[in-house]
Amino acid sequence: MQQVMVSPSEEMASYTLAIDGMGGDGAPDIVLQGIDIAAERHPLAKILLLGDEAVLGDLLLQYPRAARITTIRHASSVISMDMKPTAALRVKDSSMRMAMQAVTTGEAQGVVSAGNSGAMLALAKIVIKTLPGISRPAMAAISPTAKGDVVMLDLGANVNCDWRNLVEFAVMGDAFAKAVLGLNAPSIGLLNVGSEELKGDERLKVAAEILKESPLSKQFYGFVEGHDITAGTTDIVVTDGFTGNVALKTGEGALKLAFTLLQKVYTANFLAKLGYLLVRPGLRRMKEWLDPRRYNGAVFVGLNGVVVKSHGGTDGEGFAAAIDVAIDMVTQQFNKKISEGLVEIGSLTSRRAQAEKEVNHLVST
Amino acid sequence: MQQVMVSPSEEMASYTLAIDGMGGDGAPDIVLQGIDIAAERHPLAKILLLGDEAVLGDLLLQYPRAARITTIRHASSVISMDMKPTAALRVKDSSMRMAMQAVTTGEAQGVVSAGNSGAMLALAKIVIKTLPGISRPAMAAISPTAKGDVVMLDLGANVNCDWRNLVEFAVMGDAFAKAVLGLNAPSIGLLNVGSEELKGDERLKVAAEILKESPLSKQFYGFVEGHDITAGTTDIVVTDGFTGNVALKTGEGALKLAFTLLQKVYTANFLAKLGYLLVRPGLRRMKEWLDPRRYNGAVFVGLNGVVVKSHGGTDGEGFAAAIDVAIDMVTQQFNKKISEGLVEIGSLTSRRAQAEKEVNHLVST
Numbered sequence: 142m143q144q145v146m147v148s149p150s151e152e153m154a155s156y157t158l159a160i161d162g163m164g165g166d167g168a169p170d171i172v173l174q175g176i177d178i179a180a181e182r183h184p185l186a187k188i189l190l191l192g193d194e195a196v197l198g199d200l201l202l203q204y205p206r207a208a209r210i211t212t213i214r215h216a217s218s219v220i221s222m223d224m225k226p227t228a229a230l231r232v233k234d235s236s237m238r239m240a241m242q243a244v245t246t247g248e249a250q251g252v253v254s255a256g257n258s259g260a261m262l263a264l265a266k267i268v269i270k271t272l273p274g275i276s277r278p279a280m281a282a283i284s285p286t287a288k289g290d291v292v293m294l295d296l297g298a299n300v301n302c303d304w305r306n307l308v309e310f311a312v313m314g315d316a317f318a319k320a321v322l323g324l325n326a327p328s329i330g331l332l333n334v335g336s337e338e339l340k341g342d343e344r345l346k347v348a349a350e351i352l353k354e355s356p357l358s359k360q361f362y363g364f365v366e367g368h369d370i371t372a373g374t375t376d377i378v379v380t381d382g383f384t385g386n387v388a389l390k391t392g393e394g395a396l397k398l399a400f401t402l403l404q405k406v407y408t409a410n411f412l413a414k415l416g417y418l419l420v421r422p423g424l425r426r427m428k429e430w431l432d433p434r435r436y437n438g439a440v441f442v443g444l445n446g447v448v449v450k451s452h453g454g455t456d457g458e459g460f461a462a463a464i465d466v467a468i469d470m471v472t473q474q475f476n477k478k479i480s481e482g483l484v485e486i487g488s489l490t491s492r493r494a495q496a497e498k499e500v501n502h503l504v505s506t
Numbered sequence: 507m508q509q510v511m512v513s514p515s516e517e518m519a520s521y522t523l524a525i526d527g528m529g530g531d532g533a534p535d536i537v538l539q540g541i542d543i544a545a546e547r548h549p550l551a552k553i554l555l556l557g558d559e560a561v562l563g564d565l566l567l568q569y570p571r572a573a574r575i576t577t578i579r580h581a582s583s584v585i586s587m588d589m590k591p592t593a594a595l596r597v598k599d600s601s602m603r604m605a606m607q608a609v610t611t612g613e614a615q616g617v618v619s620a621g622n623s624g625a626m627l628a629l630a631k632i633v634i635k636t637l638p639g640i641s642r643p644a645m646a647a648i649s650p651t652a653k654g655d656v657v658m659l660d661l662g663a664n665v666n667c668d669w670r671n672l673v674e675f676a677v678m679g680d681a682f683a684k685a686v687l688g689l690n691a692p693s694i695g696l697l698n699v700g701s702e703e704l705k706g707d708e709r710l711k712v713a714a715e716i717l718k719e720s721p722l723s724k725q726f727y728g729f730v731e732g733h734d735i736t737a738g739t740t741d742i743v744v745t746d747g748f749t750g751n752v753a754l755k756t757g758e759g760a761l762k763l764a765f766t767l768l769q770k771v772y773t774a775n776f777l778a779k780l781g782y783l784l785v786r787p788g789l790r791r792m793k794e795w796l797d798p799r800r801y802n803g804a805v806f807v808g809l810n811g812v813v814v815k816s817h818g819g820t821d822g823e824g825f826a827a828a829i830d831v832a833i834d835m836v837t838q839q840f841n842k843k844i845s846e847g848l849v850e851i852g853s854l855t856s857r858r859a860q861a862e863k864e865v866n867h868l869v870s871t
Contacts, residue, residue: 334662368756397736398736412785
């Protein structure tokens with residue numbers, strides 16, 4: 142993730158992130174390493190760190206840069222990685238919940254956790270609540286492409302989505318690409334299948350119609366297919382949570398397959414190993430560029446606060462990348478951009494919903 | 507595609523494939539090259555070649571091996587690559603249609619075409635018709651994985667699928683893996699998303715329940731995620747046509763991205779180029795292994811005859827690979843295996859469908 146430019150808004154107004162100190166496989170160590178790295182990049186940030194105050198207090202002593210910007214608040218419980226969301230909701234004093242509560246009260250503007258993803262979404266919907274005007278929050282993330290980066294959503298927050306969700310995802314993806322990728326007018330694609338008789342289903346057609354008439358029309362590219370994601374055909378790819386989750390994981394699996402096979406090629410014989418040594422620096426840069434840690438930081442968009450989910454198994458660098466994303470969103474006024482986008486698109490979606498009601502009424506009488 | 511073993515059934519009974527000589531970007535040249543290569547591998551095959559008899563007759567003179575096994579039959583029309591399926595259905599004497607008619611009459615046991623995919627599916631459903639017991643045909647294909655090959659379906663024949671389609675896809679995928687991959691008891695995975703609160707939707711749960719009680723239960727692995735496809739976790743991956751199409755194309759796109767980046771690494775400077783030369787043989791083998799031409803030959807399963815779709819832009823080697831797949835399916839009695847599998851699973855699906863009717867009846871009264 143490129144370093145955040147210290148914008149005038151960042152200089153004038155400092156901000157607070159609530160961080161779950163206990164979530165994730167490597168917590169709390171990777172959390173503090175991450176804060177320490179982030180402290181160097183973002184001297185104006187303030188961190189409210191939730192978790193076991195004795196453990197965190199001790200650890201903080203080892204990270205003076207982190208210590209400079211961090212306040213610890215005690216939380217008695219931890220949401221474990223295998224806890225079901227319904228169970229997680231019943232734990233009132235978890236580090237994850239208390240971090241979100243700090244956002245609800247306005248004490249913090251964003252929350253970062255590497256903990257249980259399902260619990261995070263369930264808790265965020267209850268504690269931080271959905272942004273007014275949004276029907277369903279989505280999970281968004283950045284992936285590498287041949288032409289830079291692509292924002293994809295929904296990556297798994299919602300299995301079934303109607304045309305309204307898809308249109309809102311487009312608005313949120315637009316705000317996200319502007320806030321985090323720094324793009325002025327990011328192009329938007331709706332993920333579909335290519336064959337003529339199978340132009341996706343009705344929801345995709347309706348969503349496309351609305352986007353074509355909306356203020357996003359200049360940015361709306363149209364339908365894209367699976368291979369367009371990594372080709373970087375558009376800056377944003379919108380789809381339902383099931384398809385998005387499958388696409389993301391299939392792409393990651395395919396890249397992993399490529400590296401597995403490359404490994405075999407390079408260790409095949411002496412000449413191959415020699416050849417490997419000569420290309421190693423370039424290969425390392427390529428691996429770094431494709432590294433999920435660089436893109437660490439999936440975001441729950443459409444909530445009434447910035448909520449960033451870091452990979453559960455990440456390290457300090459990865460967690461710092463997630464903090465970068467949260468700071469970008471807070472300082473670039475991500476949620477304000479969504480609200481403005483929703484207002485612009487509001488009359489179109491209302492008219493469509495109204496027309497549907499009338500059709501349904503006619504059909505059923 | 508590995509060479510087909512000449513089985514006793516193949517030695518005793520020869521077979522005929524109807525081949526569309528005019529379909530595909532490189533037709534008829536690549537078609538004849540493909541037949542020529544296949545003739546070498548399958549001396550017992552008989553080919554009925556449909557298309558412009560003057561053009562094909564001339565070309566056949568250049569391919570003596572193909573000529574030995576090929577009979578030409580004149581077809582006046584050609585289905586173009588951009589023709590809509592409904593338009594294609596109206597063309598009565600296309601090479602594609604006449605090839606399929608040969609299967610309907612029993613003159614041929616399978617058909618191979620590199621032509622318009624949507625037209626092929628539409629024509630096949632009308633001319634060859636669906637196999638008794640199958641609700642909807644699907645498109646299946648073989649993809650590379652870290653542990654060999656995987657069969658995936660549906661890859662785009664059906665956008666919306668219910669649990670019955672998914673169960674039938676499992677039966678057909680099982681028959682396909684046995685016929686073409688030569689596996690005895692291929693493992694079956696249902697593609698799903700991983701998070702606890704989003705265990706896919708109702709259809710996946712019902713399909714999984716039925717498979718767990720069926721004779722396929724020993725082979726049924728359970729749910730798999732996107733990254734499991736290329737990891738080779740199961741031999742077969744079952745999903746709906748929309749998700750399958752997106753997954754296949756996303757995976758292909760990701761591999762293409764890896765090669766694009768590798769290209770940049772290798773041409774970066776002199777040392778890198780030198781290193782490339784040393785690993786080039788291994789890289790070539792890797793590229794060949796991942797080459798879509800090796801897997802050329804998507805199959806429409808669930809039709810009352812073997813129907814193989816070759817990539818439109820393929821070359822002679824690729825078309826020969828598609829012919830290999832068709833021969834495997836014909837000689838390994840692919841459709842008989844499906845019918846047997848359906849009988850085994852029939853009572854489970856009937857009971858479930860009956861139970862659903864009763865519930866719907868209760869709900870609506």
